[in-house]
Amino acid sequence: MGARVITITSGKGGVGKTTATANIAVALAELNKKVVCIDADIGLRNLDVVMGLENRIVYDLVDVVEGRCKLRQAMVKDKRVPDLYLLPAAQTRDKTAVSPQDMVKLTDELRPDFEYILIDSPAGIEWGFRNALAPADEVIVVTNPEAPAVRDADRIVGLIEAEERKIPVSLVINRAKSEMIRKGDMLSVSDVLEILSIQLLGVVPEDELILISSNKGAPLTLDDRKAPAGASFHAIARRLTGEKVPLDDLKPPGGVLRRLARLFGASVLSVWPVL
C-alpha cells in the first residue's frame, strides 16, 4: 500500500491551506519520513513559492498527466531536508486539464516510494477540489476561527461525508488569536468544534513569522522551533505519525503582571477560555 494520501482543503480561500501543507510536509520530512507534496491548484500555483522551490521547476503536474515527461522528472527535491519532493501545479492551464482519475493514477504510482503524499487542494468545491479529494485516504480541513471560514468548512465536511467511501476528516484551526478569544471576540476552539463536530488535529496560533517565512520561501518548520506556529505544525506532524502529542496551550502573551491585570479586568472564569 505504501504512502498515506492526505488532502489538505478548506472550502474558503486564504485560511492557510498552502502554508499548512508546506509546514506539515517539512515537519514530516524532519521526522525522517519520505514525503511528496502535490500542488493541485492548477492555474494558481503557490506551494512552490511558499516552499521556496519556484526557481527549480522544469515540468509540472499537467506535463506528467499529458505524458510530456516522466513523473520523476517533474518532482522537485527540497534539499534542505532528507526526503521531501514537490510536484508543482501547472500555472498556464486550468483545472480541467487533470481529472480525478488522473490524480488517483498519479498517487498510485507514488505510493510505493513514499510514506506521505500531501495534496494541497484549491479553494472551492468544484473541479479542483474533486481532483484533490479523489485519491485521498484522509482529509485535513483547515479553517480559521471566524464564521465564514467555519461555514465553508462545514460545507466541505458535508461533501466529504456524502462520498460513498468513508474518508476520515480532521480539523486544523489556523490563525487563532488567544487574546481575542479571551476577550470573547473570536470563536474559541470549543466553539468551532461544537459546530463542526469533527476530530481536532491541531490549533495553530496567528504568527507574524509565518508571513516572514513565506517571504523567504523557508517554511517555519525548517528551523525556527521557537516560533509558536512552527511548534504547532511540528506537533500536527507528530500527531499524523500516530504520536500522542497534547494540544498546544494557547497561552496569552505577556508576563505575570499583565496576566494579573487581566485577572482583575475580567472574571476569573475567563482566564482559560481558549479551549
Next chain:
Amino acid sequence: MASLFDRFLGRKEPSSAQIAKERLKLVLVTDRSNLSPDQIRAMQREIIEVIKRYIEIDELQVQISVEQREREHYLVADIPLQRNRSYGALEYPDSPPTAPDSRGRSKSNKPLIDEPPVSSEDTIPHQPPS
C-alpha cells in the same frame, strides 16, 4: 466590553464571538438542510396543524428544532398538551405554579411573536447532494 460592575450585577452582553456562533448555527440550518428559513417556518406550521387535528396542544409553547449530536442531526419536537381539558371539572383552589421545564424555557402564556421561532440551536441534517 462589560465592566466589572456590570458583571457583578449579572448584566452581560453577548460577546461578538457568541453572536458569531449563534449566527453561524442559524445559517448552517439553512446550509445543511437546503431549506430556507421560510420553508422551515412553513414546516413548523404544518406539523402543528396536523397534530391539532388529533389532540389539543399548547400551540404557543411548541418548539420544533433540529439538534446536533456529534455530526448526526435529529428533528426534535416539544409539544406540550393542553392540560385539564378532557378530564373536565377537577380543580384545586391553589394549583401550584407550573414547574419550569428542564430547558428553562419561558412558560409565559403570552405569545411573544406570532409564530414559534426557530430556536437558535437549530440545525438541520446534512442531505447528501443529489
